[in-house]
Amino acid sequence: MSRAQTDNTYGTVILVGAGPGDPDLLTLKAARLLGQADAVVYDRLISADVLSLINSNAEKVYAGKGRNRHSMPQDEINETLLSLAKTHELVVRLKGGDPFTFGRGGEEAEFLIARGVSVEVVPGITSAAGAGASLGLPLTHRGLATGVRYVTGTCRKGEELVLDWASLADPDTTLIVYMGLANFGTIAENLIKAGLDPKTPAAAIENATTKSERLCVATLATLKAEVTRHEFHPPTLIIVGRVVDVVDQLKFATGKYVAEFEELLDDAALP
Numbered sequence: 488m489s490r491a492q493t494d495n496t497y498g499t500v501i502l503v504g505a506g507p508g509d510p511d512l513l514t515l516k517a518a519r520l521l522g523q524a525d526a527v528v529y530d531r532l533i534s535a536d537v538l539s540l541i542n543s544n545a546e547k548v549y550a551g552k553g554r555n556r557h558s559m560p561q562d563e564i565n566e567t568l569l570s571l572a573k574t575h576e577l578v579v580r581l582k583g584g585d586p587f588t589f590g591r592g593g594e595e596a597e598f599l600i601a602r603g604v605s606v607e608v609v610p611g612i613t614s615a616a617g618a619g620a621s622l623g624l625p626l627t628h629r630g631l632a633t634g635v636r637y638v639t640g641t642c643r644k645g646e647e648l649v650l651d652w653a654s655l656a657d658p659d660t661t662l663i664v665y666m667g668l669a670n671f672g673t674i675a676e677n678l679i680k681a682g683l684d685p686k687t688p689a690a691a692i693e694n695a696t697t698k699s700e701r702l703c704v705a706t707l708a709t710l711k712a713e714v715t716r717h718e719f720h721p722p723t724l725i726i727v728g729r730v731v732d733v734v735d736q737l738k739f740a741t742g743k744y745v746a747e748f749e750e751l752l753d754d755a756a757l758p
């Protein structure tokens with residue numbers, strides 16, 4: 488529903504997680520809101536199947552971003568949400584995965600709340616959970632990983648990637664790197680320098696949960712070369728840790744593999 492432009496109050500903005508790609512992984516609440524929204528601002532990673540759930544009368548605004556290719560700067564996205572909230576009752580800000588996991592959802596919420604806009608959040612399945620389920624790769628597993636850490640593998644152009652390498656080089660924890668494809672060579676080097684075994688299993692999953700999902704299994708030391716050789720592109724998630732061995736057991740014959748991993752099978756130390 489449209490709002491009067493002269494009214495000083497705002498409609499509601501709901502940050503909605505679209506999940507990792509497969510539309511069946513959308514929450515019921517997300518699907519309902521897409522059918523009810525008066526305006527939807529959506530990102531690059533949202534699949535066409537999910538976009539098809541938006542009601543045909545809604546105003547649709549593309550706010551897609553790519554690495555070093557900001558088609559709409561964050562300030563402009565914030566201002567767009569504010570101005571849509573001025574003229575529409577229900578504005579959905581649709582974000583890939585979960586809005587509060589490397590999605591800048593927190594920044595958007597802060598901006599809007601500071602201006603008196605009411606904001607709600609609908610969580611989505613983050614790509615790490617989607618990838619794990621799709622590949623049969625548990626992120627934690629008794630005897631292999633007692634915890635899981637999510638980190639970003641990106642940094643501002645020209646800046647050094649600063650992460651706590653010593654604490655990340657933990658063989659008992661699964662490390663999930665979002666946005667880490669371009670910098671994975673540096674990431675692997677730093678983890679190895681900090682003491683993580685270069686033979687630690689590592690996987691890259693491109694377009695997880697979609698029809699074009701691809702998986703590359705290698706080791707910490709070799710994954711960068713393998714993903715380069717097989718021309719992996721974003722969105723790709725990287726998983727480092729002993730749980731990657733489990734994928735061999737559970738999904739051996741899927742045909743999704745693009746790298747050799749016999750060496751890993753030989754080394755597998757499953758309980």
Ligand SMILES: C[S@@+](CC[C@H](N)C(=O)[O-])C[C@H]1O[C@@H](n2cnc3c(N)ncnc32)[C@H](O)[C@@H]1O
Pocket residue numbers: 507508532582583584585586587588589590612613614615618664665666667692693694695696697721722723724725
């Ligand atoms: C800006 S972050 C957004 C993360 C998102 N909010 C989430 O919860 O998954 C984008 C990164 O998420 C990861 N990603 C998102 N969707 C993915 C998918 N379907 N397959 C693999 N990685 C994905 C990639 O690492 C990508 O570079």
